[in-house]
Amino acid sequence: MALEIKDLHVEVEGKDIVKGVNLMINDGEFHVLMGHNGSGKTTLAKAVMGHPSTKIKAGDIIFNGQSVKDLTADKRAKLGIFLEFQAPVEVEGVGFVNFLRAARESTSGSTVDMKQLMGEIRDYTDKLAIAGGVIGRSLNQGFSGGEKKKAEILQMAVLKPKLAILDEPDSGLDIDAVKAVAQSISEIYKKQKMGLLLITHYSRILNYMEPQFVHVMAGGKIVANGGKELIQKLEKEGYESFYNGK
Amino acid sequence: MEYYKSFYQEATELSKSLPEEQSELYKRYFLPLPLDQLWQSLMDTGDGGDAEEKGLRDLSKLFSENLSFKPDLVVGSTRHFFEKESEFVNVLNSDEVTEEHLSGKMYKSSEDKLVAFIHATSKKYIFISVPAKKKASLNVLFANYMAPSSVQVLVKIGEGAELSLFEWFASKTNGKEKSLLGVLHEVEAGPYSKSEINLVHNEDANTYVLNFSKTKTSDNGKLGMNYVYNGGFNTRAKNELLAEGYSSRNDVVELVIGSEEQKFDLNTIITNSGQDTVSDLGSRAALMDKSVCLLKGFANVDTDARGSRSFVNERGILLDKSAYMSSIPGMLIKNSNVKATHSSATAPIDEESEFYLMSKGTDKATARKLLVSGFFSAGISKMESPVAKSTVASLVHEKINMGRFGSIPKLDISNIWFTSSKESDLFEGHYKYRELQ
Numbered sequence: 103m104a105l106e107i108k109d110l111h112v113e114v115e116g117k118d119i120v121k122g123v124n125l126m127i128n129d130g131e132f133h134v135l136m137g138h139n140g141s142g143k144t145t146l147a148k149a150v151m152g153h154p155s156t157k158i159k160a161g162d163i164i165f166n167g168q169s170v171k172d173l174t175a176d177k178r179a180k181l182g183i184f185l186e187f188q189a190p191v192e193v194e195g196v197g198f199v200n201f202l203r204a205a206r207e208s209t210s211g212s213t214v215d216m217k218q219l220m221g222e223i224r225d226y227t228d229k230l231a232i233a234g235g236v237i238g239r240s241l242n243q244g245f246s247g248g249e250k251k252k253a254e255i256l257q258m259a260v261l262k263p264k265l266a267i268l269d270e271p272d273s274g275l276d277i278d279a280v281k282a283v284a285q286s287i288s289e290i291y292k293k294q295k296m297g298l299l300l301i302t303h304y305s306r307i308l309n310y311m312e313p314q315f316v317h318v319m320a321g322g323k324i325v326a327n328g329g330k331e332l333i334q335k336l337e338k339e340g341y342e343s344f345y346n347g348k
Numbered sequence: 349m350e351y352y353k354s355f356y357q358e359a360t361e362l363s364k365s366l367p368e369e370q371s372e373l374y375k376r377y378f379l380p381l382p383l384d385q386l387w388q389s390l391m392d393t394g395d396g397g398d399a400e401e402k403g404l405r406d407l408s409k410l411f412s413e414n415l416s417f418k419p420d421l422v423v424g425s426t427r428h429f430f431e432k433e434s435e436f437v438n439v440l441n442s443d444e445v446t447e448e449h450l451s452g453k454m455y456k457s458s459e460d461k462l463v464a465f466i467h468a469t470s471k472k473y474i475f476i477s478v479p480a481k482k483k484a485s486l487n488v489l490f491a492n493y494m495a496p497s498s499v500q501v502l503v504k505i506g507e508g509a510e511l512s513l514f515e516w517f518a519s520k521t522n523g524k525e526k527s528l529l530g531v532l533h534e535v536e537a538g539p540y541s542k543s544e545i546n547l548v549h550n551e552d553a554n555t556y557v558l559n560f561s562k563t564k565t566s567d568n569g570k571l572g573m574n575y576v577y578n579g580g581f582n583t584r585a586k587n588e589l590l591a592e593g594y595s596s597r598n599d600v601v602e603l604v605i606g607s608e609e610q611k612f613d614l615n616t617i618i619t620n621s622g623q624d625t626v627s628d629l630g631s632r633a634a635l636m637d638k639s640v641c642l643l644k645g646f647a648n649v650d651t652d653a654r655g656s657r658s659f660v661n662e663r664g665i666l667l668d669k670s671a672y673m674s675s676i677p678g679m680l681i682k683n684s685n686v687k688a689t690h691s692s693a694t695a696p697i698d699e700e701s702e703f704y705l706m707s708k709g710t711d712k713a714t715a716r717k718l719l720v721s722g723f724f725s726a727g728i729s730k731m732e733s734p735v736a737k738s739t740v741a742s743l744v745h746e747k748i749n750m751g752r753f754g755s756i757p758k759l760d761i762s763n764i765w766f767t768s769s770k771e772s773d774l775f776e777g778h779y780k781y782r783e784l785q
Contacts, residue, residue, distance in 0.1 A: 151707050154699060179709035191704040195722025200762070201705070204718060209709035240722065257708060 104129045104265045104297040105150070105183075110161035112142075112149045119145040121322035122161070127265065127297045134308060135301045136333070137319035138341040143301045144188055146319070147267045151185040152178050165265070180209050182264030182296075186254040186271055193241040198253065199223065201241050202260055209261055219260065226259045229286050231279070247274030255283055259290045265297040272307040284310035305333045318344045379613040379642065381584055383465055386496060386528045386556060390469040393495040396426040400493050403520055404429070407756075411489055411516070414756045415739050419489035419516070423472055425497035436484045436511075438475040445473050453502075454534045454562045462584060463560055466532045469498035476513065480506035480538070487735065491518045492555060496528040503535040503545070505569075511543040512733050519552035519579070519754060526581065530558035535573075537565040539593060544572040546736040550579035550743060552754030553608065559585040567593030567622070574601040574731050575614075578743050579753045582611045589618050591625035591656070601727045602631035603740070605747045606639030606671065614641070619648040620656035620686070627657075632727050633664045634720050635671035636751075646678040649686050657687045664694035665723055667716065717748050737761075 105127040112120035120142045127133050137143050149156040150163055152175040163171045170178050193201070202223070203214050227237060230252040242250050251271055258266050271287065272280050284307045291298050300313065308330075316333055318326040318341070325344050326332060336344075396403075404424045408431060412418045420432040421439070428439050440449070457464035478484045490499065505511050521527040529551050537543055551557055557580035565571045577583050589598045604612050618627035633641045645660040658681075664673040677690040697719055705715035724744050731737050738761050746757035 153703055153707075174712065175703055175706040176709055176711045176715075179707055185707050187704065187707075191698075191701050193701050193704065193719065193722060195725030196705075196718050201708070201710075201718065204710050204714055205705075205708040208711060208714065240725075261708065 104131075104166060105299075106164040107146075107150070108162045108164065110146070110149065110163065111159040112145055113157050113159055114145055114155055118159070119322055120149060123319075123322075123324055125317065125324060127299055129264070129297055130295050131315065132291060132298045132311070132313045133300070133315040133317065134313040134333075135299060135317050135319055136303065136336060138303070141319045142322040143319050144269055147185060147269045147299075147301060150178075150267060151175055151183060176208065179205075179263075184258055184261060184263030184266040186258060186266065186268040188269040188273065190242045190250045190254055192243045192245075194243060196241045198237050198239065198241050202257065205257070205261060222260050223256065226256045226286065229282070229289075230255060231282055232256065248276065248279050251275055252279070252283060255286055255290070259286070262294055263296055265299070266291075267299045267301070269301045270303065271300065272302055272304065280307050281310055283307070287311065305337055308333055320344050379582060379584065379611050379640070381462075381556060381582065382526075383461070386526070387465065387469070389525065390496045390498060390528065393425060393471075396424060396493060396495060400424050400427045400495075401429065403493050404491060407491055407493070407518060407520065408489060411518075411756050414758050415742065416759050417487065417735055419487045421474075421486065421488045423474065423488060423490045423499060424493040425491075425495040426471055427493075428472060434484070434486055436476055436478050436482075437486060438477075440473045440475070442471050442473065449473070449475065452536075454564065455532065455560070460586070462558055462586070463532065466498050466500065466530045466558060466560060469496075469530065470500045470532070471497070472499045474499065474501045476501065476503045476511070478505050478509040478511045481508045482506065483510040485512040487514045487516075489516050489518060490529065490531065491520055492527050492529040492551065493520045494522060498528070498530040498558075499532075501531065501533045503533065505535070505537045505541040505543050507538045508540045509538060509543075510541065511545070513543070513545045514733055514735050514739075515545070515547050516739070517547070517549045517551055517557070517579070518756065519555045521552055521554040523554055526556060527554055528556045528558065529580075531560070533561035533563070535561065535563040535571065537563065537569040537571040537596075539567040539569055541566070541569045541571075543570070544574070544732050544736075546574045546576070546731060546733060546740075548576040548578070548736070548740060548743065549583065550753060550756075552579060553581050553610070555580050557583040557585075559583065559587070561587045561589075563589045563598065565589075565591050565593060565596040565598055568595050569593055570597045570599075572599045572601075572730075572732065574736065575603070576740050576743065577602070577604045577612050577614065578747060580610065584613045586615045587617070589616070589627065591618070591620050591622060591627050593622050593625075595624045596622055597626040598628070599730065600627070600629040601730050602629070602643075603724055603727045604631070604633035604635075604641050604643070605724070605744060605753075606633065606641055607636040607747060607751060607753065608639065609637070610639045612639075612641040615644040615646070617646045617648065618658060618660070619650065620653040620658050621650040622653060622656070624655040625653060625657075628659045629661065630659075630727060630730070631662045632724060633673060634667060634723060634748075635664065635673055636667045638668075638670045640672045641674070643673065643675045644678070645676075645690070647680070647688060647690065649679070649681045649683055649688055651682045653683050654685045656683070659688070660690040662692040663723075665720060666694065666696050667720070720748050721745070
């Protein structure tokens with residue numbers, strides 16, 4: 103088992119956002135979490151990663167048999183959890199490659215072979231159709247919305263996590279880019295045999311992917327679980343039907 | 349020197365009426381210096397003799413070994429020598445300097461007590477003169493070697509000439525009595541000249557630092573002045589940069605890296621007096637431990653400076669709760685047909701950025717180091733000289749990663765990302781500089 107979220111209650115700035123979520127993601131499983139704006143998806147992702155703004159009021163987050171709810175974000179990352187940000191932070195003056203080298207050294211605990219790292223970066227730069235100049239800039243600075251998302255996927259490929267939580271990897275992408283990103287995620291997921299939790303509002307990216315489990319979140323809780331058929335139901339009836347408890 | 353002594357006494361009397369000496373409010377924005385005590389120690393300094401010369405040669409050797417380039421000129425408290433002769437440089441002892449040498453001097457002793465102090469105590473004068481259309485590159489190592497040191501550097505850059513001047517300020521003190529390294533620059537940048545002067549202060553924690561400069565840029569001239577304040581116990585700086593000629597340009601970078609109980613009192617005044625001139629001051633300070641920085645950038649735009657542009661940007665990061673920074677940007681605009689902006693921001697490390705880096709696996713300490721290195725990289729990237737870039741990057745690395753200053757660091761630029769405005773150079777740029785290792 104990779105990740106087990108047990109009856110998790112999370113508050114942000116004194117407001118209850120996540121209200122008792124249970125979720126289990128085994129190694130190699132592909133889960134999708136869908137829900138309307140404000141349903142608590144991003145807060146859940148941040149809580150799993152240990153964002154300082156999230157306060158766990160009750161419940162637990164178990165990763166590979168170990169409670170991680172009191173660990174700092176870097177320690178969770180070292181255990182193998184990766185979070186792709188919905189809105190990646192622009193970090194002035196920190197080079198993308200320098201950052202990746204530091205992160206890889208930290209997560210792997212060994213010195214990075216720069217030639218090998220550059221090879222991996224170039225490989226995924228091509229697959230994700232990221233312009234070479236983008237990687238040469240400061241981390242996320244001056245990147246377009248799409249470039250930021252692609253750069254996050256590139257980080258996931260290079261850092262090789264055991265579990266990746268992707269928070270809206272499709273937002274801000276054009277039609278072609280959605281396809282390229284979806285294919286790259288699928289390829290990395292299969293190659294690295296990792297667990298995957300993809301958070302999204304829209305089903306478009308899922309046209310190019312094969313998730314095994316789909317969950318719908320509303321009002322801070324998971325209100326429906328199922329397979330790909332849930333996506334079709336959502337397309338047809340919208341989130342409101344779940345929100346109203348149908 | 350005798351000539352100037354009277355000015356120091358006179359200026360001391362005059363300065364008693366200045367607001368910073370009188371008003372408790374003003375005193376908050378100036379750091380005190382025990383000038384009289386330092387004055388006495390400078391007066392007591394005799395010739396350092398062969399011991400100083402040997403010490404300076406050892407320092408020069410260490411500098412070359414650690415930073416992979418040799419200084420051309422080494423200047424100590426009482427001795428100096430050339431590692432490589434230069435046709436553009438002349439070094440004189442104070443008793444060799446005549447009024448003719450000092451004709452056209454921009455500084456007057458009566459205008460500032462600290463200027464009068466340096467005038468009165470200078471033991472060495474360095475004259476750098478680059479004739480019209482000539483190109484010169486010069487690296488100078490200064491040190492207050494076992495005695496306080498005070499020096500003046502007078503630079504004249506001819507029409508269409510180019511100068512790249514790199515100066516490193518080091519220390520070798522006895523660790524007991526406080527010492528001083530005072531330097532005063534006067535720079536005249538001629539028409540169509542293009543120059544960059546980098547001053548890197550890395551004195552030890554036993555040294556008071558005085559850094560004064562006045563520059564004047566003529567028609568279509570370009571001058572870059574980069575000040576790096578990393579060393580010293582207590583630094584007082586006042587730099588005045590005048591874009592005088594038509595379409596002249598002054599770019600000023602100030603980087604401050606404070607730790608322990610270091611104090612920095614920095615006053616930089618950029619002035620546009622000519623038409624279509626540009627003055628750009630960018631100051632960045634990162635403060636650790638109990639360090640203190642007063643950052644006082646001021647832009648003057650004169651009546652005749654129609655079409656000019658003037659920018660003052662001050663930014664600070666406080667890395668510890670006990671660090672203190674006061675950022676006081678100011679402007680005086682006397683022409684309405686100009687562009688002028690000033691901005692100031694001081695804050696602790698951005699938590700979102702820190703979390704972002706940590707969420708990818710970097711521990712908190714590494715994340716903070718990356719963020720501080722990144723904070724300085726924008727300033728370092730503005731430096732044109734590869735020597736300045738790489739040495740300052742190494743200095744930042746040494747201070748942030750090892751908490752050390754005052755010694756000559758090993759070249760290490762792996763944590764600095766050199767940015768460039770040229771899209772095509774971006775990807776390879778970093779590795780180009782890495783080759784210097």
